[in-house]
Amino acid sequence: MIDRLSGVVVRKYPNSVVIGIGGVGFRVEVPALSMRDLPGEGQEATVFTYLNVKEDALHLYGFAGEDERSLFSLLITVTKVGPKLALALLSNYRPAEIARALAAEDARTLSAVPGLGKKTAERLILELKDKVGDRWIGEDADSRDGASDETASSGEPDTISLARAALAELGMSAAEAEHALRNASVDDTVQTLVRRALTRRS
Known part of the structure; x- marks a missing residue:
């Protein structure tokens, strides 16, 4: 599992960011x-990630803080x-705002998000109102930045x-990808592993 990416912000797009690590750019x-919380292009950044694995694809989602990622992981458990x-x-509300809306059973606030209707808002409340607790309620930018600073120096993912x-x-x-990397070693660089995998595929 990829826990986080620490590298240079190569490019910022409206809905995604490219992080450069070891000559490879991860979108x-x-x-x-x-x-908005991430630094500008050319600056160092740490993005906390969630790797969504499907049969035919791997999709990487990133967050400026661990609180956003944790809530994202909880939200996608809902039917x-x-x-x-x-x-x-998470594009419209901070984690604390979402948690407060869930705890208060405020379907109106949740359903104000484009693409999220009243029924889905009610389902979110039903399944999560007892799970948010105090973990996200009351969190602010300072606690999020502190978490980022604390973990930024803990190293790159394998x-x-x-x-x-x-x-x-x-x-x-x-x-x-699994087949191509079956004999891979953690001592190899990312570039070496990718090049070798592409060679085997061809």
Whole structure:
């Protein structure tokens, strides 16, 4: 699992950011509020990630803080709420605001998010109102920044996971990537693993 990416912000797009690590650029989809919290292009950044694994694809989502990622992981456990809706929520509200709306059973606030109707808002409340607790309620930017500073120096994710994500960006299926990296070593660089995997594929 890719826990985080620490590298240079190569490019910022409206809904995603490219983080450069070891000569490989990882494009990560991020919510709008996390995008605002990230530094500008050319600067160092740490993005906390969630790797969504499907049979035919690997999709990487990123967040400026661990609180956003944790809430994202909880939101997508709700029936009929996928990554797209979870990102929409986190693009419009901070985790504390979402948690307060859930705890207060405030369907009106939740359903104000584009693409999230009243029934989905009510389902979110039903399934999550007893799970948010005090974890996100009351959190602010200072606590989020503190978490980022504390973890930014803890190192990059393992090279095999990074190579797997890079191969997915290059159009390789999850099964193909696993097969291509079956004899990979964590001592190899990301570039070496990706180059070797592409050679085997051809």
